[in-house]
Amino acid sequence: MRERRATFELERVGLLARRMSLLAVFFVVSVGLSAIVHRVLYPERVAAILPIFGVQILISLAAVAMARVERLRARLVATTAVVALLLIWLADLYLVRVGSPLEELAFTVVGLLAGASVALPWTWCAQLVVAAGALLGLAVSAPLLTTTMNPISLGVSVVALAVLTVVATFDVDRYRYQAFAQALVQRGEAEIAAALMRVGETLHAHLRDPRMLEEVNRLATEMLACDWSGTYLWDHEEAVFVLRALWAPFGRADRHALGEVTFAADDLPLLQRLRSERIFEIQDGAHQDLVAPELIRYFGIASALYTPIMQEERMSGVLVHGYGERTGPFSRRQHRLALGIAQAMAVAVENARLFQEVQAASSLKSEFVATMSHELRTPLNIICGYADLLQEGTFSALTEQQLDTVARISRSAGLLLELVNTTLDVGRLEAGHTPIDRTPVRVEGVLEVVAEEVRALAAPELAVTWSAPADLVVVTDRDKLKTIVKNLVANAVKFTPAGRVHAEALWDDELLTVRVEDTGIGIPEDEQVAIFEMFRQVDGSSTRRFAGVGLGLHIARRLTEVLGGQVRIESTVGVGSTFTVSIPCPRAMPEERLRA
Helix, strand or coil: CHHHHHHHHHHHHHHHHHHHHHHHHHHHHHHHHHHHHHHHHCHHHHHHHHHHHHHHHHHHHHHHHHHCCHHHHHHHHHHHHHHHHHHHHHHHHHHHHCCCCHHHHHHHHHHHHHHHHHHCCCCHHHHHHHHHHHHHHHHHHHHHCCCCCCHHHHHHHHHHHHHHHHHHHHHHHHHHHHHHHHHHHHHHHHHHHHHHHHHHHHHHHCCCCCCHHHHHHHHHHHHHCCCEEEEEEEECCCCEEEEEEEECCCCCCCHHHCCCCEECCCCCHHHHHHHHHCCEEECCCCCCCCCCHHHHHHHCCCEEEEEEEEECCEEEEEEEEEECCCCCCCCHHHHHHHHHHHHHHHHHHHHHHHHHHHHHHHHHHHHHHHHHHHHHHHHHHHHHHHHHHHHHCCCCCCCHHHHHHHHHHHHHHHHHHHHHHHHHHHHHHHHCCCCCCEEEEEHHHHHHHHHHHHHHHCCCCEEEEEECCCCCEEEEEHHHHHHHHHHHHHHHHHCCCCEEEEEEEEEECCEEEEEEEECCCCCCHHHCCHHHCCCCCCCCCCCCCCCCCCCHHHHHHHHHHHCCCEEEEEEECCCEEEEEEEEECCECCHHHHCCC
């Protein structure tokens, strides 16, 4: 409260200095115009009033000068009251010199007091002093002036109005303070919200970083303006709290203590307090009995603020922030920030744990897929090998019916082997094991090989064609480019029972574009994003018309992204689809084209 009041007084002084400057300028201009008017209309008064106007101008300028002197700012309210009182008395002297009626003097005093109560952001005490001085000046001047009113009635009216200006000043000042306090609270809340948002962003950005906790402790020392910050987390295997992160920019912390400083749940009485209070501060480390003196001495803790990291009413850790030399209480703002950081940390620790579990499950899945795929490839290669030997008549000549049977076996085994290889490709992509080998590649040759490999999959009524500049040689990863094109063409062949599938390659402005068009069944607009996901097909039912597990397009998109490109689709149901792959790659130099 004292800090808030002191801040309000500083703001009041600054506002008062600005207002005084503006009012002084206004007053000087008004006095100057008044002098000109008197010189024209009342030349006989000039000699009497010009000295008064001059003194008023000098006082106004002196007030502006004093408002600009920093060391006089502390007494600016009193200075302003003195200046206002002097100007009012000079106004009284002016009206006496020109022989104005007492009513005019009374109205002038009341008007000046009312204006001061609204225009000047000073205190009611200053208003009271000025009002009392103004009434005193009025009382001294009254015997020198004439009046048509009852002097007592006029005096009572003026006193009542002067008291009202004091009451109005009190109310205005109280309103100003309340508005200032509310704005200060809102500003503080906004600062706390912004600070906690920074904590959340830091936690999100470092979720996969093993130094996430230390980064938050670093941020906490900055936000709480403390010397150090540490994080203890609960170790389920050892059943103890372990110091996992510590940040002390001034070198007070021993980083070798990480993982070494531990304590059980019942070792520190402080933990029992945290379970009920959710935040606790030690104002003087040398005079307390909640934390072991050895720990206080080891880390040099003069004062500390503790907050628990709670997860479903279970304490999974403790955040501690503190000072190495300063003792005393922590501020309300520090309490709010510490609680907010602890809550954000609780979410982040749980997310990190879940992320590690997902990573472990994904790694286990990848290992399982890789192992099973390798195990399946061995018998499949044997089946394909023996089928080829039988078809070639290595053992003995086969009848036409036997050749047809062996061909069916070979074809089915080949499809299964391709599925196994595709699964392995997905596993490598998910694991990030996809190095890029950029070499000169003749694009027309890639399209020819792809067309030849997928021709066996095409129905008799389907034409598979391709076109590419014969001299188009680019520098890219040949195997990945071939896989991308083959998967797109194979997908088009599968879903085009009759008509045409055409693959076209173009190069322009360092960008290779491969377009695969078909006259197939088309893809509904609401499915054109989902088809690139793993194991997704437009028709995923068990009675679907077209076979496949839905990996080809996913692999094509992932490999395109690995090469820095993108895949687009345009499709109309019943008309056909067009897949366009754009991959940034340079055109090969003349000497490189010879090696392609």
